[in-house]
Amino acid sequence: MQTVVEKGSSERLVMVRYGELFLKSEPVKHHFIGLLLRNIGKALSASGLHSHSETPRGRILIFGNEPEKIADIVSRIFGIIDVSICTKTSSHIDDLCAGAIALASARLSAGMSFAVRAKRQQKTGLDSQVLGARIGSAIYEHIPGLIVDLDHPDYEVFVEVRDFGGLVYDSRITAPGGLPSGTQGRTLVLLSSGIDSPVASWLAMKRGCECTHLHLDGGRWAGSDVKTAAIENHKRLSRWCAGNPLMLVIANSEPLYDRMQEFHIPPRYRCVICKRFMLQVAARLMEHEGASAIITGENLGQVASQTLANLSVISDGVTVPVLRPLITYDKEEIITIARRIGTFDTHPGDLACRAVPRMPATAAILEAILECEQKIDIDTIITQACTELQYVTALNSEIVQGT
Numbered sequence: 001m002q003t004v005v006e007k008g009s010s011e012r013l014v015m016v017r018y019g020e021l022f023l024k025s026e027p028v029k030h031h032f033i034g035l036l037l038r039n040i041g042k043a044l045s046a047s048g049l050h051s052h053s054e055t056p057r058g059r060i061l062i063f064g065n066e067p068e069k070i071a072d073i074v075s076r077i078f079g080i081i082d083v084s085i086c087t088k089t090s091s092h093i094d095d096l097c098a099g100a101i102a103l104a105s106a107r108l109s110a111g112m113s114f115a116v117r118a119k120r121q122q123k124t125g126l127d128s129q130v131l132g133a134r135i136g137s138a139i140y141e142h143i144p145g146l147i148v149d150l151d152h153p154d155y156e157v158f159v160e161v162r163d164f165g166g167l168v169y170d171s172r173i174t175a176p177g178g179l180p181s182g183t184q185g186r187t188l189v190l191l192s193s194g195i196d197s198p199v200a201s202w203l204a205m206k207r208g209c210e211c212t213h214l215h216l217d218g219g220r221w222a223g224s225d226v227k228t229a230a231i232e233n234h235k236r237l238s239r240w241c242a243g244n245p246l247m248l249v250i251a252n253s254e255p256l257y258d259r260m261q262e263f264h265i266p267p268r269y270r271c272v273i274c275k276r277f278m279l280q281v282a283a284r285l286m287e288h289e290g291a292s293a294i295i296t297g298e299n300l301g302q303v304a305s306q307t308l309a310n311l312s313v314i315s316d317g318v319t320v321p322v323l324r325p326l327i328t329y330d331k332e333e334i335i336t337i338a339r340r341i342g343t344f345d346t347h348p349g350d351l352a353c354r355a356v357p358r359m360p361a362t363a364a365i366l367e368a369i370l371e372c373e374q375k376i377d378i379d380t381i382i383t384q385a386c387t388e389l390q391y392v393t394a395l396n397s398e399i400v401q402g403t
């Protein structure tokens with residue numbers, strides 16, 4: 001239920017707009033909004049913020065003492081497209097004008113142009129155009145020297161009149177969109193020290209998946225900073241599921257490279273065998289982690305091991321779904337997202353893989369790979385990797401357990 005606002009009173013709040021949820025049937029929408037409210041509540045209380053919310057049609061209104069902090073946290077919650085800090089007033093024209101003047105006065109001065117964007121939900125009362133014109137005149141009279149420009153204004157103020165009262169705001173903070181976390185089940189994400197897999201994880205989270213991360217620690221075959229950088233990626237991604245612990249499982253893959261060397265496996269096959277191994281370890285751990293798909297940051301043609309032919313040999317190692325959100329992205333597109341989500345600059349130091357050959361096979365033959373795997377008894381190495389696990393928990397950008 002929404003509280004109808006009395007004439008003369010006003011209150012600041014955070015208004016949330018959700019995107020695709022609109023398209024869902026009523027029961028599904030109801031369920032998804034319930035999960036969104038749960039996620040918002042968890043994220044805010046994890047930061048010590050007390051709040052309560054109302055859900056008028058198409059919006060979530062969040063009331064709390066610190067709207068700026070609330071808006072900042074909520075603008076990282078999946079399922080939300082944007083967030084505005086609003087003044088909630090009565091629907092009386094005097095109060096709408098007062099609310100708009102208060103906001104405009106802080107941002108407008110002589111010589112600047114402005115526009116009022118007004119809309120109303122109900123059919124009665126002043127129509128949107130009249131509302132806009134009345135509020136525009138009130139601002140114009142209050143601040144001397146303004147110019148009205150409806151096409152390219154320096155400043156816009158938005159007024160929405162709804163059945164419970166009015167909402168007045170002048171900015172929109174862009175949120176990630178997507179679907180609320182928890183609407184699509186859990187995935188196990190192969191997380192490396194690189195740029196791609198954190199973006200793949202974020203994209204899976206964006207589409208409503210809960211994620212558990214899995215890192216394969218190559219020991220002396222991996223660059224000395226690889227594990228630390230993977231944990232840093234994990235930590236930074238936890239900012240995107242505020243209030244929910246994010247798990248990282250670390251398994252040991254050093255024996256795989258030792259065995260490939262010991263048994264003189266042609267170096268050109270190493271990358272394909274390594275990726276098949278990672279998928280098989282992930283597939284074995286999935287049930288325990290409650291995941292129903294594996295996510296990787298693989299990308300078509302990015303490196304020699306990621307040709308279509310190799311990806312097909314790699315996928316052949318498992319029967320579970322393997323999702324590759326970045327498969328068609330250009331590196332620049334991936335980097336743009338990585339910068340935006342805060343995982344781009346986590347990678348100083350020695351990150352090179354010592355097992356990568358000079359010329360990896362670009363079209364590995366499945367039969368040849370299977371023969372190599374038999375030679376090194378890969379099943380035993382997989383079993384061993386799955387029994388010696390380390391768990392690292394991140395919460396709100398901090399490692400809270402495990403290192």
Ligand code: ATP
Nearest residue numbers: 190191192194195196197198214215216296297298
């Ligand atoms: P990224 O692709 O994440 O930038 P990368 O370039 O080091 O890392 P690639 O060789 O491109 O790794 O590997 C392709 C994918 O395999 C990665 O995106 C990731 O999903 C997975 N992967 C690679 N190395 C590891 C690892 N050590 N542990 C877990 N997953 C890994």
Ligand code: MG
Nearest residue numbers: 194196297302
């Ligand atoms: Mg990569």
